[in-house]
Amino acid sequence: MSTLTQSPAWKALEDHYQAIKGASMRDMFANDPHRFEKFSIESGGLFFDFSKNRVTEETMRLLFELARQSGLQERINNMFSGEKINITEKRAVLHSALRNLDKNPIMVDGEDVMPKVNAVKEKIGEFSDKVRSGEWLGYTGKAITDIVNIGIGGSDLGPLMVCQALKQYGHARITMHFVSTVDGDQIVSTLKDLNPETTLFIVASKTFTTQETITNAKTARKWFVAHSGDEKAIAKHFVAVSTNAKAVAEFGIDTENMFEFWDWVGGRYSLWSAIGLPIAIYLGKHNYQDLLHGAYTMDQHFQGKPFEQNLPVIMGLLGVWYINFFGAKTHLVSPYNQCLYRFPAYLQQLDMESNGKTVDLNGNRVDYATGPVVWGDTGINGQHAYYQLLHQGSQLVPIDFIATIEHPEIPEPHNTILMANFFAQTEAFMRGKNEAEVRAELDKMGISGEAQEALVPHKIFEGNRPTNTILMQRLTPRRLGALIALYEHKIFVQGTVWNINSYDQWGVELGKQLARAIEGDLTTPGLTTGHDASTNGLINYYKRNAPR
């Protein structure tokens, strides 16, 4: 038994869960006219309503107690002050330093990191100005029209998601492309439509050893040299973003054209670093700065607000409540804004790579559930696909509903219909439809007797399904920055309660290791015998049938 599950706060929550697990949110709303005001807060331009959750004031009190017992405030302070809280990699976790707008120093190994953070930011600003203004010229003297970001995981998902989310701020002349997979289809189809004279490649890799990225970058370089006929022209068309200057130089990119970041920036937390270069070029340095500003505002809120008014703390604890006490296995993110359609994919890496762990900070296997499976798509599309399961299926799936009030340049009635659905769904999940309501509806439709009896059980909605609602005025760089930082800190809160290291990712290594060995098998003629029967059989089937 772990100290967490034996702790007084945990035990109190277990007892409390038994007492309220059957309680209905409908009744909670009926019994408390102030429930909405009590369970909603606003920060960083984000309005957060958590009243449609299966919680009472007592639940929240016990959850805050759990956070206190976990030493959350101290852990927050440790992270922001540069302590090496990523203990397995012996690294600080300082994505917050990248958006630190205070003038205060942040020390890592006795060195203030802020001067070098600011110097790189400056360099990003200058470079993005040059590309945007047309001053940065390709090898035939033409301005850049297309940017190809080559990167994967954290070196892809963040910039991709932000550029799509804020595309209305994008530069008119510049088209963004993102290439991540080693499946050559993506790089080949991207290059097919590009003009090498006006294309800039950003090779983005924290380690600069990631096989997918290096393979794609080599293919891009080959394509570029084949067209330009001049190796020297590479300097005008390839830049790198990395922590590994040596590997960048070895690849053939001048380190003058390299934008640096540091090992205390986790890959999935890196869009605030030079990994955000495509964002700065596409949106301009002021909008990029605004994105950082939004995140900074959330950082301030997270560090300074009491838990009772602290948005990431509340959001994280609600997740713990469902995962550890209700047994929820997944968490759905449902944005009602097409621009946010890659936000769930971005959050998948952020959350699942952070909290998909079963060993605690002391090296012991945990005896409680940790990070959920995070999934999602835009809410409207989800309604017509998987919401059936959410409304009437056997699993409890907590959902985050996210929407913006204004959608500039979208003609009515689009927004009204979108928002009506947004509000209707959270209402439906909470209220459900009981038997009496179903019968009354069928009576009205003239369906009675046996026909009614046959239909009633199928048309009942149990309801009582929890949702959070996040509303913002408009999807601006500041609001998006705050939203991303909100989720980053939510994940931190949960990792703290679960006493796991949210900042390493050893789980991605085994597959990479085995792939390197299998690469050798695939290129060696003859039968492969070194694996289990299934893996051998599959490899040999592939070898028999692969075109030579």
Ligand SMILES: O=P(O)(O)OC[C@H]1O[C@H](O)[C@H](O)[C@@H](O)[C@@H]1O
């Ligand atoms: O930026 P890179 O070093 O190329 O890494 C890209 C990605 O690959 C790894 O496998 C990790 O799981 C991710 O956390 C990382 O973001």
